[in-house]
Amino acid sequence: MASHAHEHHEPEGPALARAAQGVLEQAGEQWTAMRASVFAALAGFEKPASAYDIADAVSNALGRRIAANSVYRILDLFVGTNLARKVESVNAYVANAHPDCLHDCIFLVCDACGQTTHLDDDRVTNGVRDAAQAAGFVPQRPVIEVRGRCADCVGS
Known part of the structure; x- marks a missing residue:
């Protein structure tokens, strides 16, 4: 697992x-x-x-x-x-700050300041791959982006 x-x-x-x-x-x-x-x-x-x-x-x-x-x-x-x-x-x-590790990405993109944070969460990205495969789709390079506001912009 x-x-x-x-x-x-x-x-x-x-x-x-x-x-x-x-x-x-x-x-x-x-x-x-x-x-x-x-x-x-x-x-x-x-x-x-x-x-x-x-x-x-x-x-x-x-x-x-x-x-x-x-x-x-x-x-x-x-x-x-x-x-x-x-x-x-x-x-x-x-x-990519760790180019020797191949994995799917989750980006948190702040709509206010443009700051983008990269997260690694295999549970989430494997779930996306599993859902795609269950639908008969072969995922190649999932990229998940979440738009919103970062902690700095929420606090200001």
């Missing part, structure tokens, strides 16, 4: 970049300078970032203009290899 929730050691900064690089290379992909720049920019955001936000951050860091469509391609690769998660309702991305 799966655990109800699980904890991760969440590397930060260079340790997170090394973990992401290792996962990407294990997937048979190269960790290029551009991919490293996009990952660093994504990991530097406090809230989910759009491809345009990331392109601007990378452009500023490199001193040359980077097109958002180039960033989208890299983000698609990152989502496919578990280095990033897409917050579908806001069309934005967050770096």
Whole structure:
């Protein structure tokens, strides 16, 4: 039986970049300078970032203009290899703080301030998978998003 929730050691900064690089290379992909720049920019955001936000951050860091469509391609690769998660309702991305662990996501998205919290609860996500399978559907990558107000915004 799966655990109800699980904890991760969440590397930060260079340790997170090394973990992401290792996962990407294990997937048979190269960790290029551009991919490293996009990952660093994504990991530097406090809230989910759009491809345009990331392109601007990378452009500023490199001193040359980077097109958002180039960033989208890299983000698609990152989502496919578990280095990033897409917050579908806001069309934005967050770096996966534990890229070596593959699991389904639950995002709590604050409609007031935009803060997004990622939860791991296998009981809930396994229930969603089980319900989909019972309906004859084969789930590939469930993402659950709960919109509302975070504790900071409720208190203000």
